[in-house]
Amino acid sequence: MTGIIDVAARAGVSATTVSRALRGLPGVSDTRRRMIRDIAAEMGYVASPSAAGLPTGRTGAVGVVSPPVASGWYFTAIAEGVQEVISGAGYDVLRYGLTHIETERRHAVDTQLLRKRVDGLVVLSLPLTPDEVNALVTMQRPVIAVGPVMPGISTVRIDDVEVGRTAVRHLVNLGHRRIGFAGGDPGHSLGFPVAPDRQQGYEEVLREAGIEPDPKLVAPAKFIAEAGVQAYAEFKRRGPLPTAIFAVSDEVAMGVVHAARADGVRMPEDLSVVGVDDHDLAWVFGLTTVAQPVREQGRIAADSLLERMRTFGTATYPGVEVTTMPTELIIRSSTAPPRAAAHR
Incomplete structure (x- = not known):
């Protein structure tokens, strides 16, 4: 050998x-x-x-910590971007997927374990408490996050409030007034700010258009397609259906589209749907979406982490930085102006 x-x-x-x-x-x-x-x-x-x-004193490995919900496309795509850069630099990538039990007890990151196993750490959309952030900073390993901004940790992110504004502004400009929001999970123990921020943008644009947000037009939905199916059923139960729905992610939007079509709803004649992400399959559904550069966020975070690993402990070590990536509205066939007879 x-x-x-x-x-x-x-x-x-x-x-x-x-x-x-x-x-x-x-x-x-x-x-x-x-x-x-x-x-x-x-x-x-x-x-x-x-x-x-x-x-x-180095391990030749980088850790990627992700929350319990990290089985979806978004997390996989970000991890692919991280892996591409980190592996290309000759490092191993160690994935740490937290369990619901760990996060409910707030043992989010075992810094003692990680310090022995990794030279740097990427945290994927895992909002941490101030004590947890402090533990990471004192771990003496470079750390960068992708997702929610946490004071003291460099972050690559998008403006989720602006994402909500962009999606709903498109629907309002098409003439929609009865617009639903599918997103958020009040029972989630981690308190992700992504859905609330996107809902904030949704409500801001409605009020700008002279429309008071209606709680009956907001349905909870986790970031999975099945939640979109459930959200559509909830909108239908409350009735009448909105003429448009802003879904918190493309996967939720796909679930809404599937359920609506199975229910005989014409799209976009009777119902317009907008998602977020530009999922690899969004085009299959003809889904209008607010696209974010998901894999590129992973690559940029990994590049930044490698630079911090190279300069750690030196005068050239970068300070805390927040990099906000651009988003873009991509219009496909799932949205159109509402018809006069849209309410059945």
């Missing part, structure tokens, strides 16, 4: 230099780093994270 000493002998450098080159650590020129990586690849050498950590 090829070892680090073999690579070092072939390259004519020390084993320490090989380790630093393959781990992306400073102190190795770009030319030499490329040469060492080429030789390692040719010889079939794969660095051991645990072994590499012994002389340097």
Whole structure:
């Protein structure tokens, strides 16, 4: 089996230099780093994270912490963006999916465990308490978040209030006045701000148009397609149906579209639907959506984390930064002006 000493002998450098080159650590020129990586690849050498950590205090791994609801497309897409950059830099990616029990007890992040296993940490849409943020800061490992802004931690995010404004402004401009909102989960123990922020944008635009928000037109929905089916059923039970629905995510919107079509509702003649994300399958549903660069958020967060790992403990280490990514309304066939006979 090829070892680090073999690579070092072939390259004519020390084993320490090989380790630093393959781990992306400073102190190795770009030319030499490329040469060492080429030789390692040719010889079939794969660095051991645990072994590499012994002389340097580094593990060669980055942790990605996600909440219990992280099985959906959004989290998968962000993780793909993170993985692409982190793996490309020669690090392993360790996923930590929290359970409902852990989050209900607020043991959100085991910093003692993570400090031993990772050189940096990406937190995916996991709102933390001030004590938890402080624990991460004192862990002596670079941390970056994707999603809700938390004081003291650099974050890559979108403006969710503006997302709500964009979606509902489109519907209002089409002439809709009876607009429903499907989103939010009052019983969720983590208190995600995403749905409330998007609902805030929804209500702001309605009031700007002289429409007082109606609580009967707001239905709870987690970020899954099944919740969209349930939200449609709730709107129908309350009756009459709105002429348009703003769904908190594309997956919820897909559930609404599926349930409405199964119920014989014509779309968009009788019901317009807008989602958020630009899910990989949004085009299949002809779904109008407020697109966000999900995978790119993961890539940018990973790039920022790598820079912080390279400069940690030095004068050039970046301060706390919040990067707000742009969003874009993509209009497809799921929205249209309301018809005079839309209320059946």
